[in-house]
Amino acid sequence: MRGEFAEQFHVLQKALDEAYAAGYFGTNILGSGYNLKCYIHRGAGAYVCGEETGLIESLEGKRGWPRIKPPFPAVEGAFRKPTVVNNVETLACLPHILTRGLDWWSSIGTANSKGPKMFCISGPVNRPGCYEAPLGITLRTLIYSPDFGGGLRAGKKVKCVFPGGLSMGALRGDLFPKNPTLGEIDPKQDFDELDCILDFDDVRRYDLLGLGTAAAVVISEDTDIRDVLVNVARFYAMESCGQCTQCREGTMWMYKIAQRLRAGAGRTLDLDLLEEVTRNMGMMPGLSICGLPDGAAWPIRTLVYKFRREFERHITAQAPDAVEKYARQVNPAAYDLPVLRGQAKVHLGGTFQVPPDAKGG
Numbered sequence: 325m326r327g328e329f330a331e332q333f334h335v336l337q338k339a340l341d342e343a344y345a346a347g348y349f350g351t352n353i354l355g356s357g358y359n360l361k362c363y364i365h366r367g368a369g370a371y372v373c374g375e376e377t378g379l380i381e382s383l384e385g386k387r388g389w390p391r392i393k394p395p396f397p398a399v400e401g402a403f404r405k406p407t408v409v410n411n412v413e414t415l416a417c418l419p420h421i422l423t424r425g426l427d428w429w430s431s432i433g434t435a436n437s438k439g440p441k442m443f444c445i446s447g448p449v450n451r452p453g454c455y456e457a458p459l460g461i462t463l464r465t466l467i468y469s470p471d472f473g474g475g476l477r478a479g480k481k482v483k484c485v486f487p488g489g490l491s492m493g494a495l496r497g498d499l500f501p502k503n504p505t506l507g508e509i510d511p512k513q514d515f516d517e518l519d520c521i522l523d524f525d526d527v528r529r530y531d532l533l534g535l536g537t538a539a540a541v542v543i544s545e546d547t548d549i550r551d552v553l554v555n556v557a558r559f560y561a562m563e564s565c566g567q568c569t570q571c572r573e574g575t576m577w578m579y580k581i582a583q584r585l586r587a588g589a590g591r592t593l594d595l596d597l598l599e600e601v602t603r604n605m606g607m608m609p610g611l612s613i614c615g616l617p618d619g620a621a622w623p624i625r626t627l628v629y630k631f632r633r634e635f636e637r638h639i640t641a642q643a644p645d646a647v648e649k650y651a652r653q654v655n656p657a658a659y660d661l662p663v664l665r666g667q668a669k670v671h672l673g674g675t676f677q678v679p680p681d682a683k684g685g
Contacts, residue, residue: 488536
């Protein structure tokens with residue numbers, strides 16, 4: 325369990341103590357002769373510990389980052405013993421399936437996405453929290469229904485939503501007009517995408533990586549999309565474990581470009597660069613130890629092409645010399661001094677020219 329979850333730890337420990345007191349853990353459980361012990365291990369939190377081998381590394385008291393596979397955990401996992409890693413939500417569903425039956429389970433959800441799901445919603449909504457609902461509710465329902473998010477505070481509109489956590493990508497909110505063509509989805513068109521069905525199939529029509537954790541992050545209409553980009557890029561740059569070059573370098577360079585855009589010194593070329601980096605840092609089997617490169621690339625990519633017009637408006641409003649001033653401010657030693665002293669050449673119109681004050685010198 326993440327060490328930051330201080331309050332939740334005590335809640336879980338109390339439940340575990342109650343289970344021991346009831347005889348569900350310990351020796352000779354319910355007179356069956358079967359023994360089973362249960363412990364809570366607390367460790368430093370890390371995003372990559374969501375990957376099973378990273379979790380095992382943390383459990384063993386080491387740095388929490390993914391292992392090279394094979395061997396897979398079912399062959400050699402925790403303390404070099406065969407280990408099965410399961411999601412808590414998956415395990416919580418098992419008693420209901422076993423006691424109520426498969427037909428009951430199959431009656432919940434959509435054709436290819438069965439059962440209930442824990443949906444989280446955060447951001448400037450009236451009722452942030454975690455809610456259980458059948459798979460197949462729409463994102464609009466999750467945000468606006470009084471049973472769930474209850475709408476945005478102060479009656480504001482939604483600009484952007486990450487419906488499955490950041491790594492699954494972004495959707496446009498109702499700040500955009502409704503799609504006049506019912507049922508047809510083109511992620512490149514600037515239309516409201518809140519009618520996305522939260523199951524394992526429909527999300528892909530909106531160019532999302534998947535449903536993910538179903539933890540929706542809502543962004544209101546008065547938020548600068550450049551701030552969103554910086555926040556997302558910074559998170560993945562800080563959480564990359566650094567083992568894979570394309571992830572370590574790609575996330576950090578995307579963060580630097582995002583910072584420049586937010587500082588009012590962006591270029592249209594930067595938007596193209598971000599899309600290019602996101603296309604090349606993931607989705608290539610065998611080149612990454614875990615899936616973090618894909619998870620880092622997808623939100624950046626969807627933010628750039630779904631909100632490109634807003635980025636371009638900010639770039640157009642910049643001062644003509646904004647990019648040069650920012651470069652001089654960030655790295656004057658590398659940019660200003662060699663040119664001023666005649667030790668470097670100035671890039672002009674696609675060619676490198678000798679500085680005027682260095683001619684004949």
